[in-house]
Amino acid sequence: MAPSTDDNVLVRVENLVKYFPVKAGGFVRHTVGNVHAVDDVSLVIERGKTLGLVGETGSGKSTLARCVAGLIPVTSGKVIFDGRDITKLSRGAMRPLRREVQMIFQDPYSSLNPRRRVGSIIGEPFAIHKTATGAERKRQVQELMERVGLNPEHYNRFPAEFSGGQRQRIGVARALALRPKLIICDEPVSALDVSIQAQVLNLLADLQQEYGLSYLFIAHDLEVVRHVSDKVAVMYLGRVGEAAPKEDLYTHPRHPYTVALLSAAPAADPDTAAARQRVILTGDVPSPITPPAGCRFHPRCPRAQEICGIQEPRLVPYKDTGGEAEPAGVAAAPWSAGADAHLAACHFPVADGESLAAAGTRELA
C-alpha cells in the first residue's frame, strides 16, 4: 500500500476537537462542563471517493460533518480542505470555499422552505454566489432538475407538491448547483422508503462518477454505508474506534464495537439472521459530558480488562492478513499511515473468526 500523496487527498482532518459548553445557573450563566462531541479525530477524504461514517446517536458523526463543512467553529485541530486550513479563515475568506462543500440533509420535509418554489430553492446558490442570473439561472436550474430525475416543467411548484423521494432529489440538485468538490450527506436516505431509497442511492453514485465528487456519507444503516463507501470510519462517543477500506472493515473488523455493531445490523435474509451470533451490548452509550476514562467503550465491552479503564488505546494500523490481528507498526499519525491502512484503537483487537458472542452477555455492573 502506497502512502497517499496529498494530491489524492481532498480533506484532511487532524486532531479535530469540538466541545459544546454546558451552561448552568439562572442569573450568572457559567460553564459547568463540556459535551465532548468530537474528541481528537483524524480522517482523510480522498478525491472522487466516499468516506462512510457510522456510529450510534450521539457518537459525534453530524458534529464532525458540520466542522468539516465549516458550519461551526472548532475547539481545536485542523480541517485542511484542498491544502488550506479552513478552521482559521474569516467569514469573508471562507465564502468562496463554501461553494466547494455542500450538504444534503436527512429530512426532505424540513430542509426545504415550504413557501418557496422549487426553482428558487435550487437557484438560491446561484443568487448567493452571483454566478448566474435571469434566464441563464433558470436554464441551469432546469438542467439540474433534469439531471437528478425531476421534471424541469415543475420549476414553479412548491415542495409540498413533491413526494419524499422527489424532495430529496431537490436537495441533491441544490447541493450540486455550484459544482462542489465535496458533498456531505447526513443520513440522506434514512427518511425514505426502501424502494425510493435505492433510486436516490443510484443517483448519488451516478453523480459521483460524472462529476468526480467526493462524499462524506453519514448513515446508521450499515448495509447502505457498505454499498456506497470506499472507506468506512466507525465513531463511538466522539472518537474514531476503527477506520478501514470498506471490505476490510466488514470482513475483518478489529474493534469489538465494530463487531457488535455489525452483528446487530438486521439482515434481510432469514438464514443469515438465524446463523448469526449476535453480540448483545449491555446498557447505553455513556454521557459525552463525562466520557469514561481509558477506552471509551470499556464499560460496554465484552473484552474489557483492567488496562482498558486506565489507558486509552491509540489508533494503530493493522495488517489484514486474516487470522491474528497483528499491528503493522506504529504510525506517527493516523493520516500518515496511508489511505488503505486498517486502523483500530483497541488493547485487545478481535482476530478473524473469533467470537464475542460467548462473552457478550456480561452483566452491566
Added chain:
Amino acid sequence: MTLLEVKDLHVSFPTTDGVVRAVRGVSFGVEAGRTLGIVGESGSGKTVLTQTLLGLTPGAEVSGSAVFEGTDLLSLREDQMRRIRGARISVIFQDPLTSLHPLYRVGWQISEMIRAHDKSVSKKQARERSVDLLRRVGIPKPETRVDDYPHQFSGGMRQRAMIAMALSLEPKLIIADEPTTALDATVQAQILDLLLRLQQDSGTALIMITHDLGVVADIADDVMVMYAGRAAEKAPKRDVFYSPHHPYTKGLLESIPSSAASGTRLKPIAGSPPSLINLPSGCKFHPRCGYVIDRCLREEPVLHPVTESGEHVSACWLPAEAAGLSEQAEELREEVVREQRGEEAAEVAAAAGAELGTLAGDEGSAA
C-alpha cells in the same frame, strides 16, 4: 386454534379531498405463540389496519370482522373494548418518548395500567409488580428506577418501559408498531432479543409492523406484505424471502443494499406509491411494475395460492410457478409478459421505464 382471525377488513376515511381508502379487504390470522410480520411502505395501511382492531380509528368507516377469542372486536362498544385493550391485546408504539407521559413517574404509569384493569390490586402491590416487570425487561436497579421520570430514561430504556407496560396484564396478543425504528442498531438488537425471549416464555402472539425487512427476517414466523391497503403476498417467512411471487415483494428485496450486491447498482422500484384517494385501476401496483400485462390494468388480482400447501398466497396475475429469484423464474415471467402484454400495458411499462430511464440514461453519459 387461531387467536385472532381478521376477515375482509375495509377501512376508509371520508375527507374533504375525497375518501381515503386506507385498508381494502385484508384477511389474516394470528396464532398463539407465533409472530406475524406486516411489512409495507408509508401509506400501505399497516398501521391503520391494527389500530382499527383496537378501535383507535375514530371517524373511520369500517367493515369486515376481526374475531379475537370468540368476540368480534369491530362490534364492541367502547366500554367493552376498554376491557380488552391493554389487558388482552396490548400495543407498543414507535416513539417511546411521546407514548409515556412526561409528568408522571414511570412506575406510576405502569401501576396505573394494572389498577385501571383490576381495582382489587393495592397501590403497594401494583408498585411491586411494576418493579418486577422492569426487572423482566432488563432495566438495571428497577427498585430505584421505578421512581424515575421518562426523561431520565434513555431511548432504549423507554422502549423497555413501554414493553413492561404492554406485558403488565399478561396479554394474549401484542401489537408492536415499528417498535425499534427510532432506536440505534445495537439497542434495536437488544429490544428484538427481549421481545423474542418474552414471547417464548409466555406464548404470547405478536404482530410486528415494520418497514424494515431485516427486522422481519429476524423475528417473524409469517409475513404479510402490504401495498396500497391490501395484502400483496402472505407466506411463511422463508417463502417470502427466498421465493417471492409478487413483483412488489421481489422489488423490495432487490432494492435493499446487501453485501452480495456491494458496489453494483441497486435495482429500485420505479415511481412512488399511489395516492389512496385516487387509486390506479386494476392491480394497484401496475404503474410501477416491470411485468405489467393488459389484464393488470383492468382486473385487480386476489390472493391465490402459489404453493401446494396453500400457505403461500400472492395477489398477482403471474402464474404460480413464476415465483422466486432464480433465472428460471425470471424467464417464465418474461415469457408471460411477451405473450400477454398488449399496447395499453406496453405504454404503462414505458411510462414506468421512462422514470427509470432518466436514471438509467445517466449510466450512459457517466461511462
